[in-house]
Amino acid sequence: MIAMIAGRRGAGIPVGILVLVLLPLVLMPIAAVFVFALRGGMDEFWQALKNEDAQFALRFSLLIAFLTAAINAVLGTYAAYVLAKHRFPGEKPLTIAINLPVAIPTVVVGTSLLLLWGPIGLFGKAIEPLGLQPMFKPAGVLLAHLFVTFPYMLGAVKPLLDELEVTYEEAAYTLGAGKWQTFRYVILPALRGGLFSGTLLTFAHSLGEFGATVMVSGNLRLRTQTAPLYIFAQFEAGNVAQANAVAAVLAALSFVIFFFLLRYSGSPKR
């Protein structure tokens, strides 16, 4: 009742304040990207996008994002399943460790990956002679993205698993379902919402990842330059129009992703 009255009468002022705060903080900068991208007209916008480097950066970023989302969907679900179903010593520290990439700056993640796997890194030195050197290659970018986005997948799936009663699986067993059938028909569908939003979140984060990528990619145009790196490089080189065109595409993609996220996983299915 109180909420209804507030909704009818008193909402104007708080909502107005919220919009006023959001305007310069969020809405206007995003609008500015589009405005600047299109300042020179659609023609110039398309020209900027058609540039080989820009095309590569966008495709490469998308590809990495797809791979990251797909791999993390599997790894994240597995990790969540193990953490939710098994009680073992060191479970808590492990959970914290897995979630660490959220807390530490992505640049630090990149640096540590480099110090571990890079040519002069701890492991990197050992695997270099074998011809295995993930850093400054697409594999390195993928590795960094997997690492940085892993917690998002876990965070989306694990709460759902935690909520499932233990007997959920047992019920399937008693009905005749094997371990795989149980996972396929009973567990996985129950996780659908989490998988969906986790995958989208992972995709979006990978698409925009900068800090770790800049460290491990070597920033090679047409090789390892992702869209955010391209934007930064072009901006630094003074090619604001080029940068803005790609930035506008990234922003638009993010909008679509978050539209899906809000629209379809906002109301949890029970």
Place this chain on the structure above:
Amino acid sequence: MSIRLEGLTKSYGGQPVVKPTTLEIEDGELFVLLGASGSGKSTILRMIAGLTLPDSGRIWLHGRDVTGLDPQQRGIGFVFQNYSIFRHMSVAENIEFPLKIRKAPPSERARRREAILDLIGLGGFGNRFAHQLSGGQQQRVALARALVHEPSVLLLDEPFGALDVKIRSQLRRSLKDIQRQLGVTAILVTHDQEEAFELADRVGLMERGELLEVGRPEELYARPRTLFGATFLGAGTVLVGRARDGSAQLGPLALPIPPEVEHEEDARVRVLFRPEQVEISATSAGVPERGVRLLGQGTIVERSFLGALRRVRVRLPPIPGTRQASPAMYGEEGLLVDVVLPAEEDVGGPDVWVSLRGWHILAPPRPRLLVCDLPDQGSPAPFPLVRGLLEPLNATASLLAVTPDADQVEPLRASLPERAVAQGVPEAEPVVRRGDPAGEIAAEQAQSLYDFLLLNLSGGRDAGILEILLERLATPLLAVQGEPVTFQRILICTAVGEPGKADVRAGGWLARRLGAEATLLHVLTGGEPAPWVKAHMDAGLATLRALEVHARSTLRPARTPIEGILAAAREGDHDLIVLGRHARSPGERSRRDDFTLRILAESGKPVLIVPPDE
């Protein structure tokens, strides 16, 4: 035979959850496992389903040994307390799930789904999801899902536990109908006695991992064997008296013991009477004429209205030689008796006469031994003796280990059962306590009801433990020295202080079970025996003979009682000395304990120390 369990056991962390259980269930039977939470009933159900692996024992379903099979291969239906309806599937999809797994064609699936939905009364609900159903409806769906693939056995784990009372009774009726119609063998687990009676063809009563009694509800209600059975299966009063001349003696009242109930003369006897077997009346006049037994006059302390019936609780003054076992009493003198009457009947009161229309004698309990196993104190359990005693006494044993170290509790708990098995007493129940040995032994004997306490003194280092233990002794303590396997010649000493009856009874009871002969000894330290000595010796001898023990009595002159006892034990080649621990004051008790310790030290023989009756 639909279901057969043989010697099924399960323990977690060394604590037995299911003790060796053997059970057979007939085709089409609805069997209810009834017990409090933690009694092990759900574990048995889960072992039958294959969700929990037994430690030992075998399971047959329809003649097929399924002990090592996965749940999927057992062809069972299982209904969980929390329904476990798959939330992302509609009702129809849920019910078709087991058929889909078995690759039934869609038309067949639809046909059977509709049939079972009609059977459970949810026709037309196929497109709903779990969250659109009430709890009762969800449980019906769970039932349909568990039955649709026509399992040979239906297992239900507290299926109505989460529902409110009204729906529960509705569902019970439809469950029974459906089970009858399909003719499926079912086991239902519940803690609700009423539910068990209403549903069961037979009830299995579980307590602390043990299947105590199995029988038809009527049978179990009217003639339980155990105290737990008597109290768990409905209200009732249990009084403990003594067996005298084929009757249970409750004060002045002698209730005949039916010949099929085994009992021993002078042993404790437990008498159960249900509230509906009790009558109350304003006068005692004319009671015996109606063929009922007058228990005594009491005061109504509580009345409650139950609709058609009225429950009345009456307090009677204490009856000598009679103790109340149920309902539980807290710090009350006297006895409480529950009565149920038609509500419209005028009770009158507050002072009423209580008489019994019927009664039931419970089976004598198996004696329980508490065996202390303290190898670190140089006092390992006297396993040869325990092995020698268990069968003739028809006793059960608990093996008690004590450690002061919290870190050692879990390893000990894990290793103790193995030790019991290795020492030839696999059925001994392991008990692990943390703390100081004497204190923990005393606490354990006080908390659980044991008949004998066994402590090995051969290591010679635990006089300290013994001293502390003696002070808090509530159970006869068998202090073991040497390596006895059984006892043949028992010396019962009534030499010192006020002679009691407890020592004679305990010694006699042992002698009878072991087929030993008993010698009743009194040491004369000066001149002629007082006349009361002779009377006492005769009474003791009579008690022993009533127990069918081969007994004689001796009066032995000696300088001190200790010398007399030691000489008698030596000369008579006795292998067990029985001493009472009667005393009127703490000072006297302490002298008495010094006496006991000296007998122990100087005789080198096992000694049974018997505390007085309370």
Place this chain on the structure above:
Amino acid sequence: MTADRSSRPGRLALLAGAALLLYALWPWLPVPGRAEKPRTVIFYGFSILGEAMTQDVLPAFARRWQERTGERIEFATAFAGSGTVTNQLIMGVPAQCALLSLELDAERLAKAGVIPPGSWRRLPHGGVVNRTPFVLVVRKGNPKGIHDFPDLARPGVQVVHPDPLTSGGANWALLAEYGSAARRSPGREREAGFASLLGVWRNVSAQAASARAARTQFENGFGDVLVTYEQDVVEDAAAGTLPGEVVYPPSTVLSEHTLVVVDRNVDLSERPVLDALVHFLWSEEAQRLFVKRGFRSVEERLNAGNPAFGAIRDPFLVADFGGWNRVKKEIVDGIWKDRVMTEVGK
């Protein structure tokens, strides 16, 4: 809620996702008629080189190489501040050759074991591929009347400067600011140089990570004057698209850009291409392309090819101050870092 509602987002997202995936994968799909992947040379360069290399010099070499051998080659390139490039090389990026804006960075690479010490000095011109003097860019109409480095020290002048810690260009700028004053005051070079640096750095209002970034800042309206490479601004100045005017100080340094070849990233089969590329960079064709893009050639006669180059009365080289090792120790660290920056910081 029905089953239908739950499958809809999946289908829509799936469709959108599939379209995106197809787009992303397109260049990698095995479409018939697509050429084999050509051989790749990995080239790292400092930031202002970007356009000259990717649009002119490297494509020209690729053409020459194909004419000569019939083999197609492709370049993977990355451009960032010279210090950043050097750090990346030390961390192990697979660069095969790199053009640094500062010989000092080559020394750092040698010290880190990436290249043999002094290896670049065995290349033509001691490894110097091209040069560019340091100049000043002021706002249109030169409202603050800035004509030489001492003018930067006047109160109220705001200087945009790249950061000497990450930018090779910034180190050159330091030398320009120090050297121009020192050469005018024989006998008391150090005092004059110190005074000049202190004057400039008191007025530095914005520091950027690279010379390019400094220019972007200036173009976005920061400061009154930008210290930068001639190359970076000469083309726009000639075309009239520079938001400012170029001022040539009477005396300034000609920065020299050093090529290093990272042998450990070059396998035997790639050796000929790399050798050819190195040779090509000093060819008349490449040098003319550099001149066209605003770099001054190491061959003085070719510099007439770009009419936009301004005259400098007294240009000097780092060699005039004893080479980079000494300049780094005595001027950058000894005077700028230890004395000027502590003074400015007060």
